Amino acid sequence: MFVLVNLKAYPCDPVAVATAAHEVSESTGVRIAIAPQAAHLSAVADTGVETWVQHVSPVEHGSHTGSTLAEAAADAGAVGALLNHSENRLKLADLDASLDAAERVDFETIVCANDPDQIAAAAALGPDAVAVEPPELIGTGTPVSKADPDIVRDAVDAAAAVDASVDVLCGAGISTGEDLASAQDLGAEGVLLASGVAKADDPRAALEDLVDPVA
Numbered sequence: 001m002f003v004l005v006n007l008k009a010y011p012c013d014p015v016a017v018a019t020a021a022h023e024v025s026e027s028t029g030v031r032i033a034i035a036p037q038a039a040h041l042s043a044v045a046d047t048g049v050e051t052w053v054q055h056v057s058p059v060e061h062g063s064h065t066g067s068t069l070a071e072a073a074a075d076a077g078a079v080g081a082l083l084n085h086s087e088n089r090l091k092l093a094d095l096d097a098s099l100d101a102a103e104r105v106d107f108e109t110i111v112c113a114n115d116p117d118q119i120a121a122a123a124a125l126g127p128d129a130v131a132v133e134p135p136e137l138i139g140t141g142t143p144v145s146k147a148d149p150d151i152v153r154d155a156v157d158a159a160a161a162v163d164a165s166v167d168v169l170c171g172a173g174i175s176t177g178e179d180l181a182s183a184q185d186l187g188a189e190g191v192l193l194a195s196g197v198a199k200a201d202d203p204r205a206a207l208e209d210l211v212d213p214v215a
């Protein structure tokens, strides 16, 4: 199972979370990556943890003020890009161009989507993986793998029908090892989570509990 922790814009210490994630990953053998704010990419990557960027802009080098350039994210140590998160939805043409930008720097890519129909559309764009995240469950602590298991099963089937090489992650409300095990049972190859780690009093303990069933 792949665990991607999205720090969003939460007021956590990104280096402390990244250090804990790296150590838990090393000691358990479970793949854990951190997606911090773009301005924190270098500091997070310096901990040794696998580092992802939360978004890349659909642009090349040029006059694009305020953009997140894929090349800059790669220079800062990112190796993957999360795209089309429900808090940062893209137009279809921009999503396609952001995937092109990520591919320019050989990033691994995950495209987020709300439901199985959108998962099929996202898989058709050729990312490495897709992530199904029902927006109404994000940040609630109610795990998608328990609250809406059919959406995960249907997303796995929808992606496989389009392109069997595209992995499926699930996210929204995931925080415990039990949630991760349920996601795995439903066919997910990984989980995408945020508040369960970024807002935890003890992020290391939260990560240890999360990965325990697959450690």
Ligand SMILES: O=C(CO)COP(=O)(O)O
Binding pocket: 006, 085, 133, 137, 138, 139, 140, 141, 171, 172, 173, 174, 192, 193, 194, 195, 196
């Ligand atoms: O949006 C998410 C991950 O990208 C999920 O957020 P929560 O884990 O806080 O529900």
